[in-house]
Amino acid sequence: MTWQECIRSSRFLLFFILSIIGIIIFILILPDFFNNVVHHRPGVQLNDYVLNWLPPVDWSIEIFVLIFGAPALFFLFNFKNPVAVLMSLQCYVIVNFMRLITIYLFTLEAPQGLIPLTDPFLAKVAYGGNAVFVKDLFFSGHTSTLFIIFLIEQNKSRKYILLISTFLIGFLLVWQHIHYSIDIAGAIFVSWLVFLAFKFLNERSGLKLS
Secondary structure: OOHHHHHOOHHHHHHHHHHHHHHHHHHHHHHHHHHHHHOOOOOEOOOOHHHHHOOOOOOHHHHHHHHHHHHHHHHHHHOOOHHHHHHHHHHHHHHHHHHHHHHHHOOEOOOOOOOOOOOHHHHHHHOOOOOOOOOOOOOOHHHHHHHHHHHHOOOHHHHHHHHHHHHHHHHHHHHOOOOOHHHHHHHHHHHHHHHHHHHHHHHHOOOOOO
């Protein structure tokens, strides 16, 4: 479907507007949620055998390039595919609101040996200037973002690259001891379920990926 066709669809416009509103609300509540809710909530520190096997190394630059480069390329190549753009926004919103719920219900303490991620965007927008917030754990937002666009991408070559990028960023996050391995697995599982739900909903509404 083209943008002109989608704009004439009331369902597309409704879903698109709701997604934008959801993203705005999500961004606005993040600093208060992290600094005034989760920060003071006691958590559990896990004994992760994968982390125990990997001495922490700072991969902040590589993680930063992957988390911003891959979505930028996805939107660049898929801008003319409005259903792909819509689905990426839908999945991003719901997955991240689910992250807020799981972070609150299953609050974890930072892994031992954690090297804080140097990410000025997260520090300013998500953490309200708190650059060393370390309880944003279960499940991994970085991994879920890349896995979502991997699932949505229709081009086989780019899909393969995004799959590699997803597992690479998950591995680097664990290697830097930013996340537990369960945070990566949880991100992939939840993102997959949300993708299937929106794929079904959009197809029932006449908005099929192509």
